Amino acid sequence: MKNCNTNLNAITEKTLIVGIDVAKETHVARAFDYRGAELCDGIYFRNTREGFLSFTGCIESLKETYNKDSAIIGLEPTGIYGNVLIAYLKAEGYNVVYILGMQVKRAKEIEDNSPSKNDFKDAKVIAKLVKDGYYRKIRTFTDEITELKEATQLAHQITKKLVRSKCQIRDCMTEYFPEFTTVFLSVFKDTGSNKPYEASKTAFATLRLFPMPDQINAITAEQIVSAWRAAGVIKGIGIKKAQHLKRVAMDTVGLKASESVHIKIKMLMEEYDLLVSQEKEIWCRIKALIENNADYRALMQMPYMTTKQAAYLLAEVGDFRDFSHPQQLVRLAGLNLKECSSGKNRGTSEISKRGRPGLRKILYLTVLQQLRHAAPGWYQLHKRYTTRSKNPLKKMQSIIALCCKFLRVVWGMLNNGTVYDPGMLIGKSGLLLPNVA
Numbered sequence: 063m064k065n066c067n068t069n070l071n072a073i074t075e076k077t078l079i080v081g082i083d084v085a086k087e088t089h090v091a092r093a094f095d096y097r098g099a100e101l102c103d104g105i106y107f108r109n110t111r112e113g114f115l116s117f118t119g120c121i122e123s124l125k126e127t128y129n130k131d132s133a134i135i136g137l138e139p140t141g142i143y144g145n146v147l148i149a150y151l152k153a154e155g156y157n158v159v160y161i162l163g164m165q166v167k168r169a170k171e172i173e174d175n176s177p178s179k180n181d182f183k184d185a186k187v188i189a190k191l192v193k194d195g196y197y198r199k200i201r202t203f204t205d206e207i208t209e210l211k212e213a214t215q216l217a218h219q220i221t222k223k224l225v226r227s228k229c230q231i232r233d234c235m236t237e238y239f240p241e242f243t244t245v246f247l248s249v250f251k252d253t254g255s256n257k258p259y260e261a262s263k264t265a266f267a268t269l270r271l272f273p274m275p276d277q278i279n280a281i282t283a284e285q286i287v288s289a290w291r292a293a294g295v296i297k298g299i300g301i302k303k304a305q306h307l308k309r310v311a312m313d314t315v316g317l318k319a320s321e322s323v324h325i326k327i328k329m330l331m332e333e334y335d336l337l338v339s340q341e342k343e344i345w346c347r348i349k350a351l352i353e354n355n356a357d358y359r360a361l362m363q364m365p366y367m368t369t370k371q372a373a374y375l376l377a378e379v380g381d382f383r384d385f386s387h388p389q390q391l392v393r394l395a396g397l398n399l400k401e402c403s404s405g406k407n408r409g410t411s412e413i414s415k416r417g418r419p420g421l422r423k424i425l426y427l428t429v430l431q432q433l434r435h436a437a438p439g440w441y442q443l444h445k446r447y448t449t450r451s452k453n454p455l456k457k458m459q460s461i462i463a464l465c466c467k468f469l470r471v472v473w474g475m476l477n478n479g480t481v482y483d484p485g486m487l488i489g490k491s492g493l494l495l496p497n498v499a
């Protein structure tokens with residue numbers, strides 16, 4: 063309510079309100095006054111410099127015609143299509159705000175009680191929502207944070223491709239050499255071996271050199287060991303492992319691999335190696351971006367915090383000091399509670415999930431790691447939540463509560479310049495934790 067009133071106070075009778083429906087090529091805009099009266103026909107302009115100039119020319123003409131001294135331009139974020147337009151308008155000094163897509167979807171029937179949707183109608187809905195104060199300001203980030211966002215987004219995409227590549231290699235081996243995993247107990251995970259790193263390294267060397275049974279049967283165990291040594295596998299895995307590999311290759315129940323299958327597994331391994339090198343490259347860049355960041359150093363003071371977790375957290379949130387209260391961060395993550403109640407019927411409370419899913423994911427993984435290692439403070443608080451006599455929480459409910467707690471702790475640390483202290487979590491100090499429940 064407070065934010066809505068602030069937004070309404072920013073709109074006066076001298077304010078021109080413009081709503082834009084963003085598209086890939088041609089945008090649609092409609093202009094209104096503070097009462098909601100339309101001032102002109104729809105404005106169509108292309109996503110080019112000439113189109114932007116014609117649009118700003120129309121805005122200035124309307125301001126002069128109707129004696130307006132300012133303009134507020136609202137739009138609905140539509141993927142990446144509106145980024146260029148937003149950057150141009152902000153560079154020209156216009157006040158640009160955005161309306162959430164869900165708000166536009168829910169409000170489109172208010173106008174004509176019809177679920178119909180088109181660009182011309184959406185532009186009006188957006189402008190009316192701006193007029194009523196239901197808009198949000200577009201946050202600006204430093205060049206460092208902007209690049210960090212782009213880098214972590216690229217790292218996430220590479221990770222997804224890497225997982226897909228691993229699954230394709232695994233599926234191929236399951237079809238043509240299913241006994242492969244009995245020799246190398248885990249190809250992609252460091253488990254199941256006394257020397258998991260070397261076992262995984264040997265497995266990938268095998269996949270690159272002679273992955274199919276017919277290729278293994280064509281060479282001796284000594285040649286296999288020599289190939290492993292040339293590929294960088296150190297002593298510890300040798301002739302016994304090679305002989306075991308040859309035995310299972312001789313008795314495999316897999317399908318016969320054709321030349322096309324050999325080419326397929328070769329290409330899959332080349333793709334995997336390329337993705338691994340790309341992942342290393344982008345994370346080298348991410349580390350270079352954040353190694354001198356004061357917020358990153360503060361986050362790394364927390365126990366069991368990893369570089370990846372800190373980088374993703376900073377990329378998702380940006381500057382924690384942009385938020386006046388930690389509850390705003392909770393809402394940003396979509397972890398605020400919702401409840402459906404009517405009369406005597408009290409509905410159950412659930413998290414709204416109206417926020418950044420990437421932020422929820424990194425918070426969940428971070429808290430889970432704290433609990434897995436029984437980190438001081440977090441583990442005790444989890445025990446308190448799940449075993450208290452009054453309103454004990456389920457384990458998942460407790461983890462969600464700790465995610466909210468984590469945001470409050472980090473917000474307090476960075477805003478107050480306080481060093482992390484586990485005692486603040488379990489009630490020895492109330493500096494960072496005003497709301498422990």
